Amino acid sequence: MRRTSATVKEPRPRAQPNPTSPSERLFATRQHSLALAAPLTPEDMVVQAMDDASPTKWHLAHVTWFFENFVLKPHLDGYRDFDDAFNYCFNSYYEALGPRHPRPKRGLLTRPSAERVFAYRAHVDDALRSLLSSEKGQSTEVTRLIEIGINHEQQHQELLLTDILALFATNPLKPSYQSSPFEVDLSQPEPLRWIDYAGGIHRVGHASDEYCWDNELPPHDALVHPFRLADRLVTNAEWLEFIADGGYATATLWLADGWTAVNREDWRAPLYWEKTDAGWFQMSLQGLLPVAPAEPVAHVSYYEADAFARWSGKRLPTEFEWETAALASGARHESIETGRLRPRRAASGEMDRPKQLFGDTWQWTSSAYLPYPGYRPPAGAIGEYNGKFMISQQVLRGASYATPGGHSRPTYRNFFYPHQRWQFVGLRLASEID
Structure with a gap:
């Protein structure tokens, strides 16, 4: 059996826990998105390789926007938007929720910064914890929407990796996202x-x-x-x-x-x-x-x-x-x-x-x-x-x-x-x- 070796950086763990409650699954999923973004630089997170792809920063913000608009705004009393402009920046294709930034130009959103997107995620996660600790957060409708949001974010986790590969493939340095020594069979x-x-x-x-x-x-x-x-x-x-x-x-x-x-x-x-x-x-x-x-x-x-x-x-x-x-x-x-x-x-x-x-x-x-x-x-x-x-x-x-x-x-x-x-x-x- 002929093999060739390649050496790359130390890998990022990708195993996910097996939580059982909706709340545990929600925050495990939210954390996994951050883990997938961890190997990237801020520069990696802002660039869009082509019209079909989206920047990592946009993925991280969009899935957060989803929870904000479909779960928090309708169901958490007193919820305050993190930033009114984010509805325009991070809506994907929901016509009922207003106008949005053109998909082919998502890579031009140098602002908000990645740091501010991470702050947005923290703000929404705190609000989700508040909702889920309340009686209203145990309702069938909220549980249904949380499940949709989890599965939606999981889809974007795969898209995040897909789009990073598209980006790195255009780079003449041919960078590696993943690490660890391995062998190509x-x-x-x-x-x-x-x-x-x-x-x-x-x-x-x-x-x-x-x-x-x-x-x-x-x-x-x-x-x-x-x-x-x-x-x-x-x-x-x-x-x-x-x-x-x-x-x-x-x-x-x-x-x-x-x-x-x-x-x-x-x-x-x-x-x-x-x-x-x-x-x-x-x-x-x-x-x-x-x-x-x-x-x-x-x-x-x-x-x-x-x-x-x-x-x-x-x-x-x-x-x-x-x-x-x-x-x-x-x-x-x-x-x-x-x-x-x-x-x-x-x-x-x-x-x-x-x-x-x-x-x-x-x-x-x-x-x-x-x-x-x-x-x-x-x-x-x-x-x-x-x-x-x-x-x-x-x-x-x-x-x-x-x-x-x-x-x-x-x-x-x-x-x-x-x-x-x-x-x-x-x-x-x-x-x-x-």
Whole structure:
């Protein structure tokens, strides 16, 4: 087994505790956001790499703004805003809550300073403690909003890491976010295997009393034809074969919009890959490293995933095929290991259930992001969270290595536009049963 070593700084712990009460979970989540920002300089926190990304400082302030506007202002008597201007600066897309700073220009917000954003977080946390210690803070409505706020902040924790990688990848110094000595495994992946699933009427959507987003509801019956699912994610080694075979230069493999994107953006490899005299390298949260053949490919768009599947003679799974397989496997999104900020190669050995469902990369599906039958968005501004984006996007399933532990589940529906590839997104192949 051939390996190459890379030395980086000492890691920041990423393990999260397993608190049980809403209050414990809230403040553990709030603290984890600060821990994720701890390796960064104030300069790192203010810059925006591209329109899709946001500065770390903005993420830290926006999730705080969410608690202020949806929890504290409606439910804590006598609450005083930290700063009236923050509603304009840190609103994301909630039309009902007023105008906002343009998303592509968030990196121009050199003021307020990072120090003032940290003071804002402390102010809101103190107010949340006051609310939760009161009788009103124990109400069903406050508990529901706190749970939404926790899950919302967890989403931004992953986005914080995603956006820092986008920023560091543009830096000629190729800085590392994470630290610790580690080894890049340059051995080849094990052969891909296939798992067959029977068709039928399957119950899909979230059906338990545990938390879910409104876009996972209501549960309903779906017709799933017999299908075959790959036992693991597509690897870097397989993607290198796609490149070598002219995958990015063969128009017949691509959807029309995808082929336009390939030529407009000059895509020749996944995002953050670089071809050098020494071979292919990939920018990661651990700096610029050799591409590891057996690791799952990441940072590919839906267009690329679809073209690869076509080149393979296969296809992408539907979201209901993926969900059916995940439910049958009994897999859950557990807490990630301390310090691991890269996808893992698939575990060795024969298995009768799919590997890498959670915790390596999100996985594109062939399903458009649409409402389930009978879907109704929640009332009020909170209803803008999911429903209004159910157009022109694709569903992703699973979870990445940057997704906070326990955040995802088999029914979780992530969604992105088909051209986007800065997220930690890969793919798994599927096919009909012959």
